[in-house]
Amino acid sequence: GENVEQHPSTLSVQEGDSAVIKCTYSDSASNYFPWYKQELGKRPQLIIDIRSNVGEKKDQRIAVTLNKTAKHFSLHITETQPEDSAVYFCAALNSNYQLIWGAGTKLIIKP
Amino acid sequence: DAGVTQSPTHLIKTRGQQVTLRCSPKSGHDTVSWYQQALGQGPQFIFQYYEEEERQRGNFPDRFSGHQFPNYSSELNVNALLLGDSALYLCASSFSIYEQYFGPGTRLTVT
Numbered sequence: 001g002e003n004v005e006q007h008p009s010t011l012s013v014q015e016g017d018s019a020v021i022k023c024t025y026s027d028s029a030s031n032y033f034p035w036y037k038q039e040l041g042k043r044p045q046l047i048i049d050i051r052s053n054v055g056e057k058k059d060q061r062i063a064v065t066l067n068k069t070a071k072h073f074s075l076h077i078t079e080t081q082p083e084d085s086a087v088y089f090c091a092a093l094n095s096n097y098q099l100i101w102g103a104g105t106k107l108i109i110k111p
Numbered sequence: 112d113a114g115v116t117q118s119p120t121h122l123i124k125t126r127g128q129q130v131t132l133r134c135s136p137k138s139g140h141d142t143v144s145w146y147q148q149a150l151g152q153g154p155q156f157i158f159q160y161y162e163e164e165e166r167q168r169g170n171f172p173d174r175f176s177g178h179q180f181p182n183y184s185s186e187l188n189v190n191a192l193l194l195g196d197s198a199l200y201l202c203a204s205s206f207s208i209y210e211q212y213f214g215p216g217t218r219l220t221v222t
Binding site for chain 2: 032034036042043044045046049051089091093096097098099100101102103104
């Protein structure tokens, strides 16, 4: 069935360095790709999203890139800070308008 | 402007019982989606309501049902509870299908 694969499952980076999380989707009709940040015990928070008519979108230290041909998209966080530590989820809206989620990446920022 | 709210925050039920969870969407939003999130996993789509009708449904049994009211608020009902139904139940609201914003969730424990 349709799925979204997310890598890595855990990512540990030094404070100030960049972090990249990658996702691959299977439904070629998907046209909307949000990223959510979930801190322990809290709700998922929408941090950035991209639609299929755009290849890249940036918001301060966060950027998302989309390659529709290869069916993958990535989250880039630059100048990481301790408050960036959380679990990050990618998702893809399939042809049935359902959000299919990745398994999540635990991002650890080392001081 | 209040964001998405959910009630109750926590709930403990016994196997076989029935439960009703409630969600009030963010002002201006007309679509409510429900998700189940098991510990350490990404949210799983249950169903989505728009104009008081179930628009899409994920791979959940008929024990899971819902409702949307004219003021766009929504309920999730689960009958004949199983131990495996223990999870965090999240509701997300949106205007159309994009940019879903999540409530704080209801933690359901089935004993």
